[in-house]
Amino acid sequence: MLQIAYIRQNKDKAIERLKIKNFNASELIESIIQKDEQKRKIKSDLDSVLSSQNNIAKEIGLLYKGGKKEAAEQKKEETKLLKQKEKELSDLFDNLEEEINSLIVQLPNTPHELVKPGKTSEDNEIVIEEKIESLGNEFRPHWEICERLKIIDFELGNKITGAGFPVYRNHGAKLQRALINFFLDEATNEGFEEQQVPLFVNEDSAYATGQLPDKEGQMYHIGVDNFYLIPTAEVPITNIFRDVIIEKDKLPIKYVGYTPCFRREAGSYGKDVRGLNRLHQFDKVEIVQIDTPENSYQRLEEMRNYVCKLLSKLGLHYRVLRLCGGDISFTSAMTYDMEVYSKGQDRWLEVSSVSNFETFQSNRLKLRYRDEERKTQLLHTLNGSALALPRIVASILENNNTKDGVIIPKCLTKYTGFEIIKY
RNA sequence: GGAGAGAUGGCAGAGCGGUUUAAUGCGGCGGUCUUGAAAACCGUUGUGGGUAACACCACCGGGGGUUCGAAUCCCUCUCUCUCCGCCA
Numbered sequence: 001m002l003q004i005a006y007i008r009q010n011k012d013k014a015i016e017r018l019k020i021k022n023f024n025a026s027e028l029i030e031s032i033i034q035k036d037e038q039k040r041k042i043k044s045d046l047d048s049v050l051s052s053q054n055n056i057a058k059e060i061g062l063l064y065k066g067g068k069k070e071a072a073e074q075k076k077e078e079t080k081l082l083k084q085k086e087k088e089l090s091d092l093f094d095n096l097e098e099e100i101n102s103l104i105v106q107l108p109n110t111p112h113e114l115v116k117p118g119k120t121s122e123d124n125e126i127v128i129e130e131k132i133e134s135l136g137n138e139f140r141p142h143w144e145i146c147e148r149l150k151i152i153d154f155e156l157g158n159k160i161t162g163a164g165f166p167v168y169r170n171h172g173a174k175l176q177r178a179l180i181n182f183f184l185d186e187a188t189n190e191g192f193e194e195q196q197v198p199l200f201v202n203e204d205s206a207y208a209t210g211q212l213p214d215k216e217g218q219m220y221h222i223g224v225d226n227f228y229l230i231p232t233a234e235v236p237i238t239n240i241f242r243d244v245i246i247e248k249d250k251l252p253i254k255y256v257g258y259t260p261c262f263r264r265e266a267g268s269y270g271k272d273v274r275g276l277n278r279l280h281q282f283d284k285v286e287i288v289q290i291d292t293p294e295n296s297y298q299r300l301e302e303m304r305n306y307v308c309k310l311l312s313k314l315g316l317h318y319r320v321l322r323l324c325g326g327d328i329s330f331t332s333a334m335t336y337d338m339e340v341y342s343k344g345q346d347r348w349l350e351v352s353s354v355s356n357f358e359t360f361q362s363n364r365l366k367l368r369y370r371d372e373e374r375k376t377q378l379l380h381t382l383n384g385s386a387l388a389l390p391r392i393v394a395s396i397l398e399n400n401n402t403k404d405g406v407i408i409p410k411c412l413t414k415y416t417g418f419e420i421i422k423y
Numbered sequence: 424g425g426a427g428a429g430a431u432g433g434c435a436g437a438g439c440g441g442u443u444u445a446a447u448g449c450g451g452c453g454g455u456c457u458u459g460a461a462a463a464c465c466g467u468u469g470u471g472g473g474u475a476a477c478a479c480c481a482c483c484g485g486g487g488g489u490u491c492g493a494a495u496c497c498c499u500c501u502c503u504c505u506c507c508g509c510c511a
Contacts, residue, residue, distance in 0.1 A: 040472090040473080043472075043473080043480080044473070044479090044480090046480080047472090047473075047479060047480040047481085048479075048480085050479090050480060050481085051478095051479055051480070053491080053492085054479095054480090054492085056491065056492085057441075057490095057491055057492040058441075058442080058492080059491090060441080060491050060492070061441035061442085061491085061492070062441085062442085064441075065441080065442095072491080073491095075491070076491045077491095078491085079491050079492090080491095082491095083491090245470090366470095366471095374452095376470080376471095
């Protein structure tokens, strides 16, 4: 959520920036500013009414103490009008506040200056491409390989739960566990502190990171207890810092967590959902950073480089895209997507997305630090996948397939205990 | 799941209808003293809104109510603790 003060002071700039996201904000922003002005006017009127009431109450207290009962009773009369006024003003105030809030949540985050205009993913800018020779030579879609090796069973998942809930079996399960451990160990070596967090969150948490109110349909909801299944570890990990003021010397915060993720993916279909490409439940290792506005873009670059390093170690041909205005998410100011070229499907698969949200999340989280003058300021939050498991598994299977089996990347063998999954 | 108790500032903990814009202690920060440190002493120390700066307003788990006036009384929700039951 953008800050009201920012909108007020940078109206034209905000409108200009949001055009990059193909979002015409002028009407919305005008309306917000106008209502905000009204709101502040009413607030000051309301405050003076409350102030009068406080004073009268104090006087009445003193009169009673002095035994002047009649005078006190008379004073009470004076509050009648004030109370009525208070009711009117506070109703107005509440309504305005609600209206402003409902408008302001419709505004996307303003993109960073480096984010270029564009309509679709076609317009994303390729920042880096690292072509790494694959270990395999027989390229097939991973679902065929899985079936032959009996390592991931989609049908079985259908029986137990439904589509999008595969069962990883035998070497498939081990490969997955190896990857999780590899990612966690790498992140720890890079200075990220490991966290294990709840897989369900309450409404407040879902709201704070922006899943609610607009993306409600993407989450699984447990009605009796009013919990949401997390769509990403970003939600619980970032919410560690809800309503927190961090001392500057504790920054940057670098956290990593492994969790399963749950997404309803309503409306998805076709080749995008085949096999491991899109699931309702999948595993992911997520990295989160929190730092000051001055440092946050340096942190973003670090995270990007870190993810690239992982992909290199895995021996996967990858590229890094800086998302254009049309493709970047609602909440992000700048996003890099990492894609891996998967030979069996002959397509690029998105395996990571690292973003700087600037103050868009911290504003709702009320996540702040104290600056040199001991004043509180909003922090910048960043996060990224490092990495999402299913598509990594898919591309390892597809790129490393040989007639004898799938070759395990060198960096993983100490975790798997085997070097090849044999036919 | 049953019964009871409770939720107050960074922490501990008083206050149970009117100089409380919350006592006191610890911790933090600044200072005096000291070669330096400790101790002692003095001062200071929540968040948000608002203002040029003050004033002023809101906040004692969340929401609602009673009252001229609520941390304090009532209703409701959430959470925590103790005992019992169940249980990985």
